[in-house]
Amino acid sequence: MFEAQAFRAAGGPDEALDPRSRLQALRRHAAQDDEVERAGPDYSVTPPEPVPRTRTRRFAERWLPESLLRSRVDPGRTGVLAIGLVAAVLLLGMAALAWTSRSAAEPAPPPVLPPPPLPAATPAESELVVSVVGQVNRPGLVTVEPGSRVADAVEAAGGALPDTDLTGLNLARRLADGEQLYVAVPVxxxxxxxxxxxxxxxxxxxxxxxxxxxxxxxxxxxxxxxxxxxxxxxxxxxxxxxxxxxxxxxxxxxxxxxxxx
CATH class of the missing domain: 1.10.150.320 (Photosystem II 12 kDa extrinsic protein)
Structure with missing residues (x-):
């Protein structure tokens, strides 16, 4: 049986190129049969352990297309790193382009205009000068505070004389600078x-x-x-x-x- 298998492995007696090739085939098959007989009927050929996936291999499977991984071309560790670097540069370029397009599409905020200047405040009067004539103790010019009333001007002029009728005078009216008051005398x-x-x-x-x-x-x-x-x-x-x-x-x-x- 071993001779027949050896001849078939070598291409048959008619196809063998030389006696040395036939002898090598016979030795190879005889050694395999001896290993099977020593191991017994439960012997099975253990498949080789899979080659562990290196970090480079995992990086290539993540970033490289499947068609390139199935090809028989082996770029090597340096080649895989170079291809990954190129892919990273392309991704960064696409991200920068998208960000630039988004910034250009957004309208610029309107300029902030300074608030209009406030109108100049009119200086407040510090005092009022009023002329008081008629039935008062000290007729003439009197000085009163802003917001004063007619009664204040009469009081500043020494007050009205006794028995003076003040019903024709609006004592509650506010005074203005430069006016003249007629106290119980014809206007x-x-x-x-x-x-x-x-x-x-x-x-x-x-x-x-x-x-x-x-x-x-x-x-x-x-x-x-x-x-x-x-x-x-x-x-x-x-x-x-x-x-x-x-x-x-x-x-x-x-x-x-x-x-x-």
Whole structure:
């Protein structure tokens, strides 16, 4: 049996190239049969242990395509590391390109404009100078604090004389710098009528009847002007007339040349 197997392994007696080849085949098969007879009927050829997967092999299986792994070309450890480095560079380049595209697509935030400058504050008056005439102990100029009322000016002038009737004087009205108070004495005709030397109506001294005669001012608006003057003390400028209810831009344009403070 061994001779027949040896001849078949060598290609048969007719196919053997030389006697030495046939002899080597016979020796090889005889040694294999002796090993089987010594091991017994339960003998089985143990398959070779698989070659352990190295770190390089695991890296190649993760990053290299399967077609390249199945090929018979062996790039070696250095080749696998080089291919992995190239793949890493490509991935970094793609990530940088995606980040740049995303940044370019996002609109730039609008520029932050500085806040507009605040209007310059009008310096507050430190004191008011008022002329007090009539039935007081010390007629003349008096100095009072801002926000003072008519009663304060009368008190600064030494107070009213005994038995002086003050019912015609609004003691609660706020004072304005430069005005004149008439305490229990007739008001001069020019001041009483609210007229000035230039023919304009004084908003701080005119009566409701005088204000009613102005063009565009009726009885209701005249009352509002006097009420505003009572609440705020006096008009400091003609432009404050626009703060009175019922006086718009067109009506104010007709009045500004006919009144004064």
């Amino acid at each position: 001069p005709p020019q001041a009483q009528a609210g007229q000035t030397g230039d023919g304009k109506v004084d908003l701080n001294t005119a009566t409701e009847e005088q204000l009613d005669e102005l063009p565009g001012i009726g009885e209701v608006t005249a009352k509002r002007i006097v009420q505003w003057r009572t609440e705020h003390g006096r008009f400091d400028s003609v432009e404050q007339l626009r703060e009175v209810g019922g006086i718009g831009s067109s009506r104010f344009a007709r009045l500004r040349e006919l009144v004064r403070v």
